Each structure stands twice: as C-alpha cells, then as structure tokens.
Amino acid sequence: MRKPWFQVVAFQLLLTASASAIGIDITGNPAPQFDLPVFGAEQRHIALTSLRGKVVMLDFWASWCGPCRQSFPLYEQLRSELPAQDFTLLAINLDEVSAGPAAFLEEHPVSYTSLADPEGDVAKAFGLIGMPSAFLIDRDGIVRKRHTGFKPADIESLRSEIRDLITEPHNAP
Amino acid sequence: MHRDVRFLAGLALLALLCGCATTAVQPWERGRLARWDMRWDPDPLQSAMGNHTHFSKEGSSGEIGAAGGGCGCN
Numbered sequence: 001m002r003k004p005w006f007q008v009v010a011f012q013l014l015l016t017a018s019a020s021a022i023g024i025d026i027t028g029n030p031a032p033q034f035d036l037p038v039f040g041a042e043q044r045h046i047a048l049t050s051l052r053g054k055v056v057m058l059d060f061w062a063s064w065c066g067p068c069r070q071s072f073p074l075y076e077q078l079r080s081e082l083p084a085q086d087f088t089l090l091a092i093n094l095d096e097v098s099a100g101p102a103a104f105l106e107e108h109p110v111s112y113t114s115l116a117d118p119e120g121d122v123a124k125a126f127g128l129i130g131m132p133s134a135f136l137i138d139r140d141g142i143v144r145k146r147h148t149g150f151k152p153a154d155i156e157s158l159r160s161e162i163r164d165l166i167t168e169p170h171n172a173p
Numbered sequence: 174m175h176r177d178v179r180f181l182a183g184l185a186l187l188a189l190l191c192g193c194a195t196t197a198v199q200p201w202e203r204g205r206l207a208r209w210d211m212r213w214d215p216d217p218l219q220s221a222m223g224n225h226t227h228f229s230k231e232g233s234s235g236e237i238g239a240a241g242g243g244c245g246c247n
Contacts, residue, residue, distance in 0.1 A: 064207035065207070120202065128201060129200060
C-alpha cells in the first residue's frame with residue numbers, strides 16, 4: 001500500500017538536501033565555466049575558457065571582507081613574481097552594490113582584473129563556504145586546490161602550489 | 174476528515190522546516206551583516222561610557238561583564 005505521507009516526507013527531504021548541497025568541494029573536477037563582466041568596465045567580459053592552457057587563480061572577494069584587505073597586496077606581489085604567459089590571477093567581486101568595491105579598489109589598487117558577480121552565481125557554482133576563497137585551476141581547466149579564508153602565511157603555500165602547477169606536464173590546448 | 178487535518182498539519186510543519194533550510198545566508202551574502210552598525214556592540218567606547226554613567230546613577234557596579242550583583246559594595 002502506498003503511503004502519501006511518505007512521498008511528502010521524501011520530497012521535503014530532497015528539497016532540504018538540495019538546499020544544503022551548496023558548498024560541495026569541487027576539487028578534482030573541471031572548473032565551472034563562466035563569462036563575467038569586468039568590474040568597472042562592464043562592456044568587457046572575460047570567460048574562463050579563454051584562459052585554458054594557463055594556471056588560473058580565482059580569488060572571490062568582497063569589500064566588507066576583512067581578510068581580503070590583507071590578501072590584495074600579497075596577491076599583487078605574487079602575481080608580479082610569476083610569469084604572465086603561464087599564470088593568470090583573476091579576482092571575482094561578490095558585492096551586491098558596486099560602491100563598496102570601487103572604494104576598496106581605490107584603497108587597495110592592484111594590476112589584476114576584478115570581475116563582477118553580484119548575484120553570486122559563479123560563487124555558488126564553485127561551492128564557496130567562506131570569504132575570501134581562492135581556487136587554483138590547472139592548465140587543463142581542472143580545479144586543483146581550494147583555499148578558504150586568508151592569513152598572510154597562506155601566501156607561501158599558494159606560491160609553491162602555483163609553481164608546481166606551472167611546471168606540471170599537461171595536455172596541449 | 175480528522176485524518177486530513179492531521180495530514181495537512183504535518184505537511185505545514187514539514188514545509189516550515191524546509192523553509193528554515195532554504196534560507197541559509199551564503200558566505201557572499203553577508204555584506205549587510207558585516208556592517209559596523211550590525212554589530213552587537215557597534216561602539217565599545219560609547220557603550221563603556223554609557224555603562225559608567227549607568228553604574229554611577231544607579232549606585233551599582235558589575236551589571237555588565239564583571240563580578241558583583243549590583244549591591245554597590247564593590
């Protein structure tokens with residue numbers, strides 16, 4: 001005999017499970033694709049596919065995030081140390097309004113590009129569980145590392161992980 | 174009839190529980206929560222001054238964050 005209450009409970013549990021699925025660790029999987037506008041120059045877009053063949057570091061940040069203030073100058077230094085033909089650093093801003101990040105970028109100027117994801121769609125696809133979050137994507141487009149949060153000592157491990165990915169053999173694009 | 178009411182009540186309860194699960198604030202949605210005026214104590218200096226005034230006027234001490242029960246004897 002079929003019990004309607006059982007179906008209802010199963011449906012509710014499914015909904016609950018889908019809600020809690022946010023935050024899945026995507027390390028080892030192909031990076032979710034995106035095509036986002038450049039912050040401050042919305043007519044320009046950058047797609048992740050255009051960076052295939054390079055090691056990519058994505059830094060998800062927001063102007064209200066305290067550790068992001070520490071990370072910006074250190075990421076800028078890291079980017080300048082590594083060869084541009086092998087490595088790209090992209091920041092993805094998650095502020096819901098653009099006034100905050102504009103002031104933040106004036107206060108913490110960097111040479112790398114920030115993209116805008118005010119709806120958080122890309123953040124959701126990458127399964128963010130904290131702010132800031134950095135993802136290292138290898139030359140084949142696979143997510144290899146996820147760093148949640150930031151403290152200045154983290155820059156050493158990031159540097160060595162990026163160097164390892166740069167020197168790693170890969171499939172030709 | 175009685176059974177239908179129970180079924181609907183159970184359904185409403187489960188819907189409420191599910192609602193709790195789906196309204197989780199995501200890490201990137203905490204901009205407003207991170208504002209200084211959303212803090213429990215947005216201005217510690219101001220609140221310390223307020224407490225000092227309160228203790229003086231009420232003849233008590235230790236009302237917030239210190240030993241003592243407001244007897245005014247410590």
